[in-house]
Amino acid sequence: MWQFFHKLGSPKWFFGIATRFMPWLLAAGAILLMAGVVWGLAFAPKDYLQGNSYRIIFIHVPTAFLAQSIYIMMAFAAVVTLVWRMKLADVFVKSVAPVGLIFTFLSLFTGAVWGKPTWGTWWVWDARLTSMLILLFLYGGAIALDRAINDEKSAARAVAVLVLVGVVNIPIIQYSVEWWNTLHQPSTFKLTEKPSMPAEMWVPLLLSVLGLYCLFGWLACVRMKTEILMREQKTRWVRELIMAERG
């Protein structure tokens, strides 16, 4: 266990592992996402109230899921950065923050597209929309702070502090905004309850959520590998790697 933990701290080791896992992640992500989206868009039954317009749920919910869980993952990595000073945790936070930002934006965008036919408006100042918008600001802040600090180590630790402060605040923000205004339908999935929609609807949804997670794993690996190469460009293993690539 601990040996694994220590190995994980080594960028070189991670580089090798990531290279080996990436094709599998990509394949799993592509298959699951295609299955989920095609099933959801073409074969799942119509919603009796919302008609076909509800089908954007198969894109909207996965992106919203990812948007939130990426921030939680960043918070765990931030703890690792501050406590164990593990290089790889910095690399993770730095690499996935823009991905989180984009998923948050996508969920807001698909939400707006969904809101137009259902609520008759692109945007309402409703609790869940607003808290997603605030999440977008939090991602933006973390990225801006990272870019503003030149020294790599200080940037990583400052961002880690900011992400932790943010993650403490997220439940507070969520509850206060919820108390402030509520219009959004309640969550589709809850871990503790059976979903309220029929299986033909939630199975494809689950598939696309899982698919997007795999795709996120692949994206994170790509970005982390790039970041590692940039940071370790002076080390011997990177040089050997580049030489081997060139032949």
Added chain:
Amino acid sequence: MNADARPSVKPVSSAVGPLGAMGAVFARDVRVAFRQRQDLLNPLLFFIMVVTLFPLGVSPEVAFLKQSGAGILWVAALLSVLLSLDHLFRHDFDDGTLEQLVLQPQPLFLLILAKTAAHWVLTGLPLVLLAPVLGVMVHLDGNSIAILCLTLLIGTPVLSMIGAIGAALTLGLRSAGVLLSLLIIPLYIPVLIFGTGTVAAAAEGAPVAGYLALMGAFLVLAVTLAPFASAAALRISLSNS
């Protein structure tokens, strides 16, 4: 002339207890601030000007101002606290005082708590005292003004505490002011919601004790947790420079 005639050396700082050190930091910050009085006045002027913009920009009608007055005052107060945060550590950072502070044997978070408390007394408290005047100008009734001042009294220390984290994180960076706002505004949202919500509830005649209790909870959370984050951020910023 013998050795006894020399003035006695003050005890080394480790002999000063944490409370003594906090008091010293607090007193020093207040004294330094009063030597540059204009800096104290600026956030207040800003506060008044932002409030003035709303009747000019939106509508001077009594009905509108009555309804949104509390929100306007809260937003203006939030912005002026934000504006003043840049000064919280900046001067001490520039002249090296901050490094001395970090080197003290007393825990850094306590010293930061004292510094932030001084910041609140110098910017937040004057805003609270000025709020009734502006409340009258936006046609709030007496009861609403009283509740508004109470929420500002509980809420502005939270703004200072959270803001200190941002100020510590952006210390010594280019364009720190804008960055500070980007980092901190999302974290201010719950305070704003409950601050204005309390006044709205009071205007409808609903009981406000629950809202005030929640704001009190924010204050307790901010006072107990934020100084640790600020201290960590400060150490990072200092190691960076």
